[in-house]
Amino acid sequence: MPNELRVMMLTWEFPPRIIGGISPHVYYLSRSLAKNAAKVYVVTCDFPGAPQHETLDGVEVYRIDSYKNPSPDFASWVYLMNMNMQKEAASLVRELGGVDIFHAHDWLVANAGIGLKHVFRRPLLATIHSTEYGRRNGIHSDYERMIHETEAWLTYEAWRVICCSNYMVSHVKWVFGLPEDKLVMIPNGVDAKECEKSEDIDLNQFRRKFALPEEKIVLFVGRLVYEKGIHVLINAVPKVLEKVNAKFVVVGNGYMQQSLSEYIKNIGFAHKVMFTGFVDDRTLRNLQKCADVSVVPSLFEPFGIVALEAMAAKSPVVVSDTGGLSEIVEHEVTGIKVYPNNPDSLAWGISRVLLDENLANRLRENAYRKVVEKFNWDKISQQTKKVYKNVLNEYSRTFWA
Amino acid sequence: MQVLIFSWEYPPRVVGKLADYVKELAVQLAKNMVETWMVTYHDYMTGEFEEDGVKTYRVTNSVKTHISVLTWVLTLNQEVERVAANIYYKVGGRIDLIDVQDWHFIPAAVTLKKAFGIPFVYSVESLEDHRSHGANSPFNMAIKSIEWLGMYEAGWVVVKSEWMADEAIRIYKVPETKIKVVKPGSARWIKTILEIYKSLKEGSP
Numbered sequence: 001m002p003n004e005l006r007v008m009m010l011t012w013e014f015p016p017r018i019i020g021g022i023s024p025h026v027y028y029l030s031r032s033l034a035k036n037a038a039k040v041y042v043v044t045c046d047f048p049g050a051p052q053h054e055t056l057d058g059v060e061v062y063r064i065d066s067y068k069n070p071s072p073d074f075a076s077w078v079y080l081m082n083m084n085m086q087k088e089a090a091s092l093v094r095e096l097g098g099v100d101i102f103h104a105h106d107w108l109v110a111n112a113g114i115g116l117k118h119v120f121r122r123p124l125l126a127t128i129h130s131t132e133y134g135r136r137n138g139i140h141s142d143y144e145r146m147i148h149e150t151e152a153w154l155t156y157e158a159w160r161v162i163c164c165s166n167y168m169v170s171h172v173k174w175v176f177g178l179p180e181d182k183l184v185m186i187p188n189g190v191d192a193k194e195c196e197k198s199e200d201i202d203l204n205q206f207r208r209k210f211a212l213p214e215e216k217i218v219l220f221v222g223r224l225v226y227e228k229g230i231h232v233l234i235n236a237v238p239k240v241l242e243k244v245n246a247k248f249v250v251v252g253n254g255y256m257q258q259s260l261s262e263y264i265k266n267i268g269f270a271h272k273v274m275f276t277g278f279v280d281d282r283t284l285r286n287l288q289k290c291a292d293v294s295v296v297p298s299l300f301e302p303f304g305i306v307a308l309e310a311m312a313a314k315s316p317v318v319v320s321d322t323g324g325l326s327e328i329v330e331h332e333v334t335g336i337k338v339y340p341n342n343p344d345s346l347a348w349g350i351s352r353v354l355l356d357e358n359l360a361n362r363l364r365e366n367a368y369r370k371v372v373e374k375f376n377w378d379k380i381s382q383q384t385k386k387v388y389k390n391v392l393n394e395y396s397r398t399f400w401a
Numbered sequence: 402m403q404v405l406i407f408s409w410e411y412p413p414r415v416v417g418k419l420a421d422y423v424k425e426l427a428v429q430l431a432k433n434m435v436e437t438w439m440v441t442y443h444d445y446m447t448g449e450f451e452e453d454g455v456k457t458y459r460v461t462n463s464v465k466t467h468i469s470v471l472t473w474v475l476t477l478n479q480e481v482e483r484v485a486a487n488i489y490y491k492v493g494g495r496i497d498l499i500d501v502q503d504w505h506f507i508p509a510a511v512t513l514k515k516a517f518g519i520p521f522v523y524s525v526e527s528l529e530d531h532r533s534h535g536a537n538s539p540f541n542m543a544i545k546s547i548e549w550l551g552m553y554e555a556g557w558v559v560v561k562s563e564w565m566a567d568e569a570i571r572i573y574k575v576p577e578t579k580i581k582v583v584k585p586g587s588a589r590w591i592k593t594i595l596e597i598y599k600s601l602k603e604g605s606p
Binding site for chain 1: 463464465466467468469471472475476478479482483486487490508509511512513515516517518538539540542543546547
């Protein structure tokens with residue numbers, strides 16, 4: 001198609017390389033942009049077995065050699081990876097005869113994005129998915145400050161900064177001192193069809209692998225780290241069991257796993273909590289479909305994609321009233337909100353859903369409808385494309401054009 | 402001929418003996434009718450200066466807090482790229498080559514080569530293997546990997562002694578034919594450098 005918008009996406013993770021939420025985000029965004037008449041070139045890190053170049057649903061994916069340089073620590077690895085990413089991306093842009101816009105996701109590709117912007121004199125957009133300040137609850141060392149300043153540098157150099165929730169917009173505005181008109185809120189999305197897709201398996205049979213027939217399933221999905229609030233859920237276990245017979249299924253890995261499973265053993269509820277570790281996508285979807293309630297007890301949550309996925313799988317959700325979760329869930333309409341870091345409040349929310357079938361069904365229906373209406377990728381990619389168009393329009397009046 | 406020189410030290414910022422050498426190089430090039438653009442670092446004295454016929458651009462680091470000289474260098478390179486690109490667009494793309502002094506700004510030189518097809522000379526003052534006395538920690542290895550990239554991507558590797566030529570061959574397996582030994586202070590010093598530039602501009606190596 002002539003005059004097609006050409007976007008170069010920079011991301012440190014893209015399927016099959018999945019470390020956090022950026023990978024699926026960039027995948028779905030790129031795919032729907034490609035469907036909406038944009039040419040998308042994704043430049044990302046390599047992954048064992050994945051090809052250096054492939055065309056995936058209309059998206060051109062380039063994987064660069066990212067473990068070429070020995071590195072003393074993670075941040076140094078990131079900067080060295082950026083050196084290689086920028087080098088490869090520069091060759092690619094030259095080969096393509098130019099692109100219209102660069103779009104970088106988080107500080108992990110800041111250097112490459114900033115360098116390419118100046119070398120090719122094209123606008124740079126940044127999506128800030130999370131901040132060092134938020135992840136660490138403050139800045140406590142030179143290492144953290146360096147990352148924080150790199151994030152600030154990226155937002156400084158970006159023409160627009162996209163955040164996935166109003167909470168993140170105000171957080172990013174405050175933490176980097178950005179002018180308001182530089183920030184845009186575009187929500188994260190979820191592929192409802194994929195979450196809901198029923199497979200030819202007997203869900204009752206599948207359910208039996210995790211819980212007894214008389215036990216309700218309470219599902220937690222996330223890294224087992226402090227900011228995800230898994231310890232709040234563990235502390236809520238005895239309180240929930242006073243009221244209703246349930247099995248707590250905990251999916252994910254993290255440094256807190258051992259101490260939490262020892263704790264649960266010591267208080268005599270080991271048979272009520274199951275740690276599954278990391279599971280594949282299909283098992284996760286089926287678990288979400290079986291769950292009588294999905295719990296997201298995070299203390300810090302820029303967006304809360306896991307709540308959306310549960311909602312798309314028609315599982316009722318109980319979330320802590322914080323960050324992006326506050327915006328996704330409407331209390332008593334699309335889910336139940338509870339006080340963050342409060343096991344009593346969390347236990348109340350879980351019991352409320354498990355003991356009231358009518359409420360649970362109402363939450364499922366409303367939540368699903370909300371997901372399809374507001375958080376669908378088609379809509380999100382159109383909003384994103386509008387931002388590209390606006391930026392390019394402004395750009396066309398500068399001396400760079 | 403239009404030449405960009407990249408160096409992390411340049412007067413008044415003097416760290417070792419490289420600063421005075423690069424100053425002499427830039428001034429002599431300008432005297433020999435080479436349009437010379439110096440891109441270097443200074444903590445706060447940033448911007449554009451005309452000094453002894455040399456157009457000098459000083460940049461500072463966008464990221465102030467660092468854990469090592471390695472991370473410091475890697476976030477500084479984008480500022481070097483920004484200024485180099487500004488010069489490139491200002492002269493309508495007529496930059497013949499870049500002379501990159503030591504390892505610090507090799508990432509920028511490589512990116513500019515890939516983006517615009519500008520070749521570069523890697524001028525070696527010292528190598529990490531000698532500076533760190535053969536230490537092989539990941540930190541040292543990371544710097545060595547950048548030096549290797551410079552050796553690999555450079556049109557010419559210019560060294561200051563026969564001994565350094567042997568070391569570049571020993572450590573980085575650089576083909577002997579890619580190395581030029583140019584002794585500072587010798588009578589033909591600047592003439593030899595001009596010949597090297599000329600051959601790179603004409604694409605002979």
